[in-house]
Amino acid sequence: MHGFANPKRFLALAKWLTPLLLVSGIVLSAIGLAWGVLNVPPDRLMGDTVRILFIHVPAAWLGMGGWTAIAISSLVFLVWKHPLASLAARAAALPGAVFTAVCLATGSIWGRPTWGTWWVWDGRLTSMLVLLFLYFGYMALAQAVAREGGSSRIPAIFGLVGAINIPIINRSVVWWNSLHQPPSITMGKSAIDPVFLWPLLIAVVGFSLLFGGIVLARMRALLADIQADARLRRKALGNEIA
Amino acid sequence: MKLRENLDQWDFVIAAYAVGLIAIIALVVWVWFDMRRAEKRRDEAKRK
Numbered sequence: 001m002h003g004f005a006n007p008k009r010f011l012a013l014a015k016w017l018t019p020l021l022l023v024s025g026i027v028l029s030a031i032g033l034a035w036g037v038l039n040v041p042p043d044r045l046m047g048d049t050v051r052i053l054f055i056h057v058p059a060a061w062l063g064m065g066g067w068t069a070i071a072i073s074s075l076v077f078l079v080w081k082h083p084l085a086s087l088a089a090r091a092a093a094l095p096g097a098v099f100t101a102v103c104l105a106t107g108s109i110w111g112r113p114t115w116g117t118w119w120v121w122d123g124r125l126t127s128m129l130v131l132l133f134l135y136f137g138y139m140a141l142a143q144a145v146a147r148e149g150g151s152s153r154i155p156a157i158f159g160l161v162g163a164i165n166i167p168i169i170n171r172s173v174v175w176w177n178s179l180h181q182p183p184s185i186t187m188g189k190s191a192i193d194p195v196f197l198w199p200l201l202i203a204v205v206g207f208s209l210l211f212g213g214i215v216l217a218r219m220r221a222l223l224a225d226i227q228a229d230a231r232l233r234r235k236a237l238g239n240e241i242a
Numbered sequence: 243m244k245l246r247e248n249l250d251q252w253d254f255v256i257a258a259y260a261v262g263l264i265a266i267i268a269l270v271v272w273v274w275f276d277m278r279r280a281e282k283r284r285d286e287a288k289r290k
Contacts, residue, residue, distance in 0.1 A: 018277075022270065037259065048251040052258040059262065098269045102262045109258040113249045214270060217277040224280035231287040 007223060010084055018216040025210030029058075032203030040196055052110040054200055058207035059103035063131060064166055065211065066096020067159075070138065071166075074159035077152065084219070086152045089159055090142045091218035095211055097135035104128055115179050123172030124180040127165060134162040 036054030043050035073089035076082055107125070108118045119125065142155040173182045184191045192200065 022274070026270075033259070037255070048255055051255045055259060055262040094273075095269060098265055102265050105261045105265075106258040109254050109261070113251055113254050210266075210270070214273050217273045221273070221277040221280040224277070224284040228280070228284040228287040231284070232290075235287075235290060 007084065007227075011220070011223070014216045014220055018213055018220065021209050021213030021216060025206050025208070025213055028202055028206030029210055030206070032058075032199050032201075032206050035199035036196075036203060040199060043196070046114055049110055049113050050196065052106055053196075054203050056103060056106040056110060057200060058204045059099045059106060060128070061204055062207055062211050063096060063100030063103045063128065064169060065208070066092045066099060067131060067134065067163060067166055069215070070096065070159040071163035074156035077156050078160070083152075084223075086156060087219050087222050088215065089156065090146075090222060091215045093135055093139045093142065094218060095214040097132060097139065099207075099211070100128065100132045100135060104132065111179075120179050122178040122180065123176035124169065124178050127169040127172050131165055131169060134165060138162065 033054055037051050040051070042048045069092040070089045073085045073092065077085035077089065104125075107128075111120075112118050138155060138158055141158055144150070145152060145155055170183075172178065173180050190197055
Protein backbone atom coordinates (compact mmCIF):
# COMPACT_ATOMS: atom_id res chain seq x y z
CA MET A 1 0.00 0.00 0.00
CA HIS A 2 2.83 2.36 0.92
CA GLY A 3 4.40 1.68 -2.51
CA PHE A 4 1.51 3.47 -4.23
CA ALA A 5 2.25 6.61 -2.18
CA ASN A 6 5.09 7.17 -4.65
CA PRO A 7 3.72 9.67 -7.26
CA LYS A 8 5.49 7.87 -10.15
CA ARG A 9 3.95 4.50 -9.27
CA PHE A 10 0.60 6.13 -8.63
CA LEU A 11 0.63 7.82 -12.06
CA ALA A 12 1.58 4.57 -13.83
CA LEU A 13 -1.41 2.85 -12.16
CA ALA A 14 -3.83 5.77 -12.51
CA LYS A 15 -3.12 6.20 -16.22
CA TRP A 16 -4.98 3.00 -17.19
CA LEU A 17 -7.24 2.76 -14.12
CA THR A 18 -8.91 6.20 -14.60
CA PRO A 19 -10.53 5.52 -18.03
CA LEU A 20 -11.31 1.92 -17.00
CA LEU A 21 -13.21 3.05 -13.87
CA LEU A 22 -14.96 5.90 -15.72
CA VAL A 23 -16.12 3.75 -18.66
CA SER A 24 -17.21 0.75 -16.53
CA GLY A 25 -18.92 3.15 -14.10
CA ILE A 26 -20.84 4.89 -16.90
CA VAL A 27 -21.91 1.55 -18.47
CA LEU A 28 -23.06 -0.04 -15.19
CA SER A 29 -24.81 3.16 -14.01
CA ALA A 30 -26.63 3.41 -17.36
CA ILE A 31 -27.76 -0.25 -17.09
CA GLY A 32 -28.92 0.18 -13.47
CA LEU A 33 -30.76 3.46 -14.14
CA ALA A 34 -32.37 2.29 -17.40
CA TRP A 35 -33.51 -0.93 -15.69
CA GLY A 36 -34.89 1.07 -12.75
CA VAL A 37 -36.71 3.65 -14.86
CA LEU A 38 -38.04 1.50 -17.69
CA ASN A 39 -38.32 -2.06 -16.40
CA VAL A 40 -39.50 -2.19 -12.77
CA PRO A 41 -43.23 -2.11 -11.90
CA PRO A 42 -44.67 0.84 -9.92
CA ASP A 43 -44.38 0.35 -6.13
CA ARG A 44 -47.55 -0.50 -4.16
CA LEU A 45 -47.24 2.64 -1.97
CA MET A 46 -44.92 5.02 -3.84
CA GLY A 47 -46.22 4.36 -7.35
CA ASP A 48 -43.91 5.51 -10.16
CA THR A 49 -41.88 7.80 -7.88
CA VAL A 50 -40.04 4.65 -6.68
CA ARG A 51 -37.95 5.09 -9.86
CA ILE A 52 -36.31 8.20 -8.37
CA LEU A 53 -34.67 6.00 -5.73
CA PHE A 54 -32.35 4.42 -8.32
CA ILE A 55 -30.50 7.75 -8.61
CA HIS A 56 -31.21 9.08 -5.10
CA VAL A 57 -29.83 6.12 -3.10
CA PRO A 58 -26.47 5.78 -4.97
CA ALA A 59 -26.01 9.57 -4.70
CA ALA A 60 -26.67 9.43 -0.93
CA TRP A 61 -24.26 6.50 -0.57
CA LEU A 62 -21.50 8.42 -2.37
CA GLY A 63 -22.22 11.69 -0.57
CA MET A 64 -21.42 9.88 2.69
CA GLY A 65 -18.74 7.69 1.06
CA GLY A 66 -16.94 10.80 -0.21
CA TRP A 67 -16.58 12.23 3.29
CA THR A 68 -15.53 8.82 4.66
CA ALA A 69 -12.78 8.81 1.99
CA ILE A 70 -11.75 12.35 3.08
CA ALA A 71 -11.59 11.24 6.73
CA ILE A 72 -9.55 8.07 6.01
CA SER A 73 -7.14 9.94 3.68
CA SER A 74 -6.78 12.73 6.27
CA LEU A 75 -5.94 10.19 8.96
CA VAL A 76 -3.34 8.52 6.71
CA PHE A 77 -1.86 11.96 5.93
CA LEU A 78 -1.71 12.97 9.61
CA VAL A 79 -0.20 9.66 10.76
CA TRP A 80 2.16 8.73 7.86
CA LYS A 81 2.54 12.16 6.18
CA HIS A 82 1.88 10.75 2.70
CA PRO A 83 1.38 13.77 0.39
CA LEU A 84 -0.77 11.62 -1.93
CA ALA A 85 -3.20 10.99 0.94
CA SER A 86 -3.76 14.73 1.33
CA LEU A 87 -4.27 14.94 -2.45
CA ALA A 88 -6.78 12.05 -2.34
CA ALA A 89 -8.79 13.87 0.33
CA ARG A 90 -8.88 17.06 -1.77
CA ALA A 91 -9.82 15.03 -4.87
CA ALA A 92 -12.79 13.35 -3.13
CA ALA A 93 -14.33 16.67 -2.00
CA LEU A 94 -15.81 17.93 -5.29
CA PRO A 95 -17.48 14.64 -6.39
CA GLY A 96 -18.67 14.12 -2.80
CA ALA A 97 -20.29 17.58 -2.80
CA VAL A 98 -21.92 17.01 -6.22
CA PHE A 99 -23.37 13.62 -5.20
CA THR A 100 -24.64 15.10 -1.90
CA ALA A 101 -26.34 17.93 -3.83
CA VAL A 102 -27.87 15.38 -6.25
CA CYS A 103 -29.11 13.33 -3.27
CA LEU A 104 -30.74 16.42 -1.70
CA ALA A 105 -32.29 17.60 -5.00
CA THR A 106 -33.67 14.20 -6.04
CA GLY A 107 -34.89 13.52 -2.49
CA SER A 108 -36.72 16.83 -2.47
CA ILE A 109 -38.33 16.07 -5.87
CA TRP A 110 -39.34 12.62 -4.55
CA GLY A 111 -40.74 14.15 -1.34
CA ARG A 112 -43.20 16.49 -3.06
CA PRO A 113 -45.55 13.82 -4.52
CA THR A 114 -44.85 11.26 -1.76
CA TRP A 115 -44.84 13.33 1.46
CA GLY A 116 -46.66 16.38 0.08
CA THR A 117 -43.71 18.68 0.80
CA TRP A 118 -40.37 19.58 -0.82
CA TRP A 119 -38.52 19.83 2.49
CA VAL A 120 -38.81 19.11 6.23
CA TRP A 121 -36.24 20.00 8.87
CA ASP A 122 -35.93 16.46 10.22
CA GLY A 123 -32.76 14.64 11.31
CA ARG A 124 -31.92 12.90 8.01
CA LEU A 125 -32.49 15.84 5.66
CA THR A 126 -30.86 18.40 7.96
CA SER A 127 -27.75 16.27 8.64
CA MET A 128 -27.39 15.67 4.86
CA LEU A 129 -27.60 19.46 4.27
CA VAL A 130 -24.94 19.94 6.98
CA LEU A 131 -22.76 17.46 5.03
CA LEU A 132 -23.08 19.62 1.89
CA PHE A 133 -21.97 22.71 3.86
CA LEU A 134 -19.07 20.70 5.35
CA TYR A 135 -17.96 19.88 1.78
CA PHE A 136 -18.10 23.59 0.83
CA GLY A 137 -16.08 24.49 3.94
CA TYR A 138 -13.50 21.76 3.26
CA MET A 139 -13.04 22.79 -0.39
CA ALA A 140 -12.63 26.48 0.54
CA LEU A 141 -10.15 25.61 3.30
CA ALA A 142 -8.09 23.17 1.18
CA GLN A 143 -7.94 25.65 -1.71
CA ALA A 144 -6.90 28.51 0.58
CA VAL A 145 -4.16 26.36 2.15
CA ALA A 146 -2.88 25.26 -1.29
CA ARG A 147 -2.85 28.85 -2.59
CA GLU A 148 -1.47 30.62 0.47
CA GLY A 149 1.00 27.86 1.37
CA GLY A 150 -0.42 27.00 4.82
CA SER A 151 -0.18 23.66 6.60
CA SER A 152 -2.07 20.76 4.96
CA ARG A 153 -2.78 19.54 8.52
CA ILE A 154 -5.58 22.12 8.87
CA PRO A 155 -7.94 20.68 6.20
CA ALA A 156 -6.94 17.15 7.34
CA ILE A 157 -8.10 17.92 10.90
CA PHE A 158 -11.29 19.50 9.50
CA GLY A 159 -11.86 16.31 7.45
CA LEU A 160 -11.51 14.13 10.55
CA VAL A 161 -13.73 16.30 12.77
CA GLY A 162 -16.41 16.52 10.05
CA ALA A 163 -16.62 12.70 9.97
CA ILE A 164 -18.68 12.92 13.18
CA ASN A 165 -21.62 13.81 10.89
CA ILE A 166 -21.50 10.45 9.02
CA PRO A 167 -22.83 8.22 11.86
CA ILE A 168 -25.32 11.00 12.70
CA ILE A 169 -26.71 10.83 9.12
CA ASN A 170 -26.76 7.02 9.24
CA ARG A 171 -28.57 6.76 12.61
CA SER A 172 -30.76 9.88 12.25
CA VAL A 173 -33.82 7.91 11.12
CA VAL A 174 -33.48 5.65 14.17
CA TRP A 175 -32.73 8.34 16.77
CA TRP A 176 -35.41 10.88 15.78
CA ASN A 177 -38.96 10.79 14.44
CA SER A 178 -38.70 11.35 10.71
CA LEU A 179 -40.74 11.37 7.53
CA HIS A 180 -37.79 9.53 5.99
CA GLN A 181 -38.18 5.75 6.14
CA PRO A 182 -35.81 3.69 8.37
CA PRO A 183 -32.87 1.87 6.70
CA SER A 184 -34.12 -0.65 4.11
CA ILE A 185 -30.75 -2.36 3.66
CA THR A 186 -28.70 -3.38 6.71
CA MET A 187 -25.78 -5.81 7.11
CA GLY A 188 -26.82 -8.98 5.26
CA LYS A 189 -30.54 -8.08 5.25
CA SER A 190 -32.79 -6.22 2.86
CA ALA A 191 -36.42 -5.16 3.13
CA ILE A 192 -36.48 -4.34 -0.59
CA ASP A 193 -38.11 -6.73 -3.06
CA PRO A 194 -35.52 -8.30 -5.45
CA VAL A 195 -37.32 -6.69 -8.40
CA PHE A 196 -36.15 -3.28 -7.09
CA LEU A 197 -33.00 -4.49 -5.32
CA TRP A 198 -31.05 -5.75 -8.36
CA PRO A 199 -31.18 -2.56 -10.48
CA LEU A 200 -30.45 -0.57 -7.31
CA LEU A 201 -27.34 -2.65 -6.54
CA ILE A 202 -26.11 -2.32 -10.15
CA ALA A 203 -26.60 1.47 -10.00
CA VAL A 204 -24.76 1.65 -6.64
CA VAL A 205 -21.79 -0.35 -8.03
CA GLY A 206 -21.78 1.73 -11.25
CA PHE A 207 -21.88 5.06 -9.37
CA SER A 208 -19.12 3.83 -7.03
CA LEU A 209 -16.84 2.94 -9.97
CA LEU A 210 -17.62 6.32 -11.53
CA PHE A 211 -16.76 8.03 -8.24
CA GLY A 212 -13.43 6.17 -8.12
CA GLY A 213 -12.61 7.28 -11.68
CA ILE A 214 -13.51 10.90 -10.89
CA VAL A 215 -11.31 10.89 -7.74
CA LEU A 216 -8.36 9.44 -9.71
CA ALA A 217 -8.81 12.06 -12.48
CA ARG A 218 -8.93 14.86 -9.86
CA MET A 219 -5.80 13.46 -8.17
CA ARG A 220 -3.98 13.40 -11.52
CA ALA A 221 -5.01 17.01 -12.22
CA LEU A 222 -3.96 18.25 -8.76
CA LEU A 223 -0.63 16.37 -8.95
CA ALA A 224 0.11 17.67 -12.47
CA ASP A 225 -0.58 21.27 -11.37
CA ILE A 226 1.74 20.89 -8.36
CA GLN A 227 4.50 19.39 -10.55
CA ALA A 228 4.11 22.14 -13.20
CA ASP A 229 4.22 24.90 -10.55
CA ALA A 230 7.32 23.38 -8.92
CA ARG A 231 9.11 23.09 -12.28
CA LEU A 232 8.25 26.66 -13.31
CA ARG A 233 9.37 27.97 -9.89
CA ARG A 234 12.70 26.13 -10.16
CA LYS A 235 13.22 27.52 -13.66
CA ALA A 236 12.42 31.08 -12.53
CA LEU A 237 14.82 30.71 -9.57
CA GLY A 238 17.54 29.36 -11.90
CA ASN A 239 17.10 32.33 -14.25
CA GLU A 240 17.30 34.77 -11.33
CA ILE A 241 20.58 33.24 -10.06
CA ALA A 242 22.06 33.22 -13.59
CA MET B 243 -62.44 21.91 -1.66
CA LYS B 244 -59.72 19.90 -3.35
CA LEU B 245 -58.40 17.36 -0.82
CA ARG B 246 -55.92 15.52 -2.98
CA GLU B 247 -53.67 17.04 -5.61
CA ASN B 248 -53.69 15.36 -8.97
CA LEU B 249 -49.93 15.14 -9.62
CA ASP B 250 -48.44 13.22 -12.50
CA GLN B 251 -45.69 11.16 -10.85
CA TRP B 252 -43.75 10.82 -14.11
CA ASP B 253 -43.15 14.62 -14.16
CA PHE B 254 -41.25 14.23 -10.88
CA VAL B 255 -39.33 11.17 -12.12
CA ILE B 256 -38.23 13.07 -15.25
CA ALA B 257 -37.29 16.17 -13.21
CA ALA B 258 -35.21 14.12 -10.75
CA TYR B 259 -33.30 12.33 -13.51
CA ALA B 260 -32.77 15.56 -15.47
CA VAL B 261 -31.26 17.33 -12.42
CA GLY B 262 -29.18 14.33 -11.32
CA LEU B 263 -27.85 13.29 -14.71
CA ILE B 264 -27.01 16.83 -15.86
CA ALA B 265 -25.00 17.42 -12.65
CA ILE B 266 -23.14 14.08 -12.86
CA ILE B 267 -22.41 14.31 -16.62
CA ALA B 268 -21.17 17.93 -16.21
CA LEU B 269 -18.91 16.78 -13.35
CA VAL B 270 -17.40 13.88 -15.36
CA VAL B 271 -16.81 16.04 -18.46
CA TRP B 272 -15.25 18.90 -16.44
CA VAL B 273 -13.03 16.58 -14.38
CA TRP B 274 -11.77 14.81 -17.54
CA PHE B 275 -10.90 18.00 -19.43
CA ASP B 276 -9.37 19.64 -16.33
CA MET B 277 -7.11 16.58 -15.92
CA ARG B 278 -6.06 16.77 -19.59
CA ARG B 279 -5.38 20.54 -19.24
CA ALA B 280 -3.25 20.07 -16.08
CA GLU B 281 -1.20 17.22 -17.58
CA LYS B 282 -0.59 19.18 -20.78
CA ARG B 283 0.59 22.16 -18.69
CA ARG B 284 2.98 19.89 -16.75
CA ASP B 285 4.39 18.40 -19.97
CA GLU B 286 4.91 21.88 -21.43
CA ALA B 287 6.67 23.02 -18.23
CA LYS B 288 8.97 19.97 -18.54
CA ARG B 289 9.89 20.90 -22.12
CA LYS B 290 10.65 24.58 -21.37
